[in-house]
Amino acid sequence: MKLFVTGGAGFIGSNFIRYMLGAHPDYTIVNFDKLTYAGNLDNLRDVEASPRYRFVRGDICDLSAVLAALEEGTDVLVNFAAETHVDRSIEEAAPFVRTNVLGVQVLLDAARARGVARFVQISTDEVMGSLGPTGYFTEESPLRPNSPYAASKAAAELLVRAAHRTFGMDVLIVRAGNNYGPYQFPEKLIPLMITNAMADLPLPIYGDGRHVRDWIYVEDYCRALDLILHHGRAGEIYCVGARAERTNLEVVELILALLGKPRSLIRFVEDRPGHDRRYAIDPSKVEREFGWRPLETFESGLRKTIAWYQANGAWVERVRSGEYRQYYERMYGRRRVIG
Ligand code: NAD
Ligand code: DAU
Numbered sequence: 001m002k003l004f005v006t007g008g009a010g011f012i013g014s015n016f017i018r019y020m021l022g023a024h025p026d027y028t029i030v031n032f033d034k035l036t037y038a039g040n041l042d043n044l045r046d047v048e049a050s051p052r053y054r055f056v057r058g059d060i061c062d063l064s065a066v067l068a069a070l071e072e073g074t075d076v077l078v079n080f081a082a083e084t085h086v087d088r089s090i091e092e093a094a095p096f097v098r099t100n101v102l103g104v105q106v107l108l109d110a111a112r113a114r115g116v117a118r119f120v121q122i123s124t125d126e127v128m129g130s131l132g133p134t135g136y137f138t139e140e141s142p143l144r145p146n147s148p149y150a151a152s153k154a155a156a157e158l159l160v161r162a163a164h165r166t167f168g169m170d171v172l173i174v175r176a177g178n179n180y181g182p183y184q185f186p187e188k189l190i191p192l193m194i195t196n197a198m199a200d201l202p203l204p205i206y207g208d209g210r211h212v213r214d215w216i217y218v219e220d221y222c223r224a225l226d227l228i229l230h231h232g233r234a235g236e237i238y239c240v241g242a243r244a245e246r247t248n249l250e251v252v253e254l255i256l257a258l259l260g261k262p263r264s265l266i267r268f269v270e271d272r273p274g275h276d277r278r279y280a281i282d283p284s285k286v287e288r289e290f291g292w293r294p295l296e297t298f299e300s301g302l303r304k305t306i307a308w309y310q311a312n313g314a315w316v317e318r319v320r321s322g323e324y325r326q327y328y329e330r331m332y333g334r335r336r337v338i339g
Contacts, residue, residue: 001222004074004116006107007081011184012122012218014043016080017090019222021047028052033081035060039322042315043183056234060103066110076229077111078120079104085187086126086149090273094146096265100152101159103123105268108163119171121160125239126150126241127175130138130276131338138282139237144197146274150211161235170234174225177241180301181218182308185319187327190302193252194309195316204332209249212278214243217301220294227290241281242294246315254299258306268339269332 003020007013008031017029031040031281035057049052060081070077081103083089083096104121111119129144143158145151163169181192193203224240232238245339246254256263294302309316319339 001075002071002073003027003029004032004070004077004103006032006077007039009035009039009041009043009055010042010080010084011038012179012221013080014040014183014227015077015181015218017044017053018220019219020226021052021060022052023226029054030069030071031055032058032060032066036083037327038084038185040185040319042318047116053219060190061098062277063106063110066106067113068279070110070114070116072114074114074116076118076120077107077116077212078122078225078229079102080122081108082122083149086147086289087187089147089149089152091330093152096148096152098269099124100149101155102295105157105159107193108159108169112163112167112169117170118229118234119160119163120225121171122199123157123173123175124150124153125175125241125279126175126276127154127157131278131280136280137206137239138281139239139285146276169326172228172232172234173237174228175237175281176221177214177216177226177279179216179218179221180276181305182312183315184218186316186324188253190255191249191309193255193273194259194306195320195329197255197259197265198316200261200265202267203252203256203265204267204269204335205248205252206275209252209268210247211252211275212245212247212280212281214241214242215244215246215251215301216294217296217304220296222302223295224286224290224292226328227292228286231290238286239281239283240286240292241283242289242296242298243283244273244298245278245280246298254302256305258303270336270338303312
């Protein structure tokens, strides 16, 4: 099978490429990535020499570049490429609309022109908004995005749906919860807290820390994607979650305990505007249709993740230098401490 992966130099994309090359010794993969601040070829050093892997630097908004890179006979296009960080979308939404909306339409047009057999849109549970203290997101939940990031991903879903209905394209939409694991850029909660705690820096928790996320270890998600892209039904949505709801405070306290660091590193800081209170996914459909189950518990996945960050100090050093320092100062430098 020939796969065309966009955004493969980011967190989930790089884990997915490594996973698929290992799981399917006869598959070839083209990784098409713009290498924004979040794209990092160091994430794929161990596979870059494989004759079954090829990297192309390019922007998904650039139709001629996508057409040039898309090989005849591509079986599946998996679109991970996106601007992905909610806080950055609150700072400036335009790059999110450009890549996450326009870029998806360009990919759909290119995929149709090249006769790509299947198009997999990597979406997110955030398109469904925020839950109260009970209930779960399912494939039937309405789109109710609350951040510019979530709104751009919801718009992308609608374009993908329209391509299916209008042109009969074979498309799938996959909505996952919060992924964590190796190679995640330390702007997101878990790698930020691990790398700060390792350096004895303060751990900034937004608001009261009782917001809930539903965590999935990235390799479990990659296994689910493997099943979905092979066996999913055209035009369907699939929600993937590991039934692992935790409050942010619980997550941070567990990281501190596993690292043997003091609770006094915690700082409660000014909340994120429009902060979604709770995400929780009902993954019954993927469990029922594909027999998928996560292999990691939240605790075992977090142990593996921490061990990876501890063993990869040079990677951490490189990503925490340069643009990251300015970002950190902008995001946290003047944020009010509330407790
Ligand atoms: P990431 O931010 O780590 O990586 C994004 C990648 O996309 C980077 O390599 C970047 O260079 C590339 N990219 C950005 N704009 C591009 C463009 N215009 N053209 C080509 N490449 C471009 O992202 P991630 O956390 O790995 O998320 C991957 C996908 O999964 C995204 O679509 C995201 O919305 C979705 N998702 C992520 C999570 C999560 O917890 N991380 C959960 C659910 C869904
Ligand atoms: O649910 C899937 C989504 O998960 C993906 O679509 C997004 O791409 C991904 O960024 C993530 O969004 P979140 O906003 O949930 O993730 P983030 O890691 O930014 O934050 C997780 C929770 O932790 C959220 O409630 C905000 C809180 N938080 C985050 C940071 C960075 C803090 O309390 N302090 C922080 O410094």
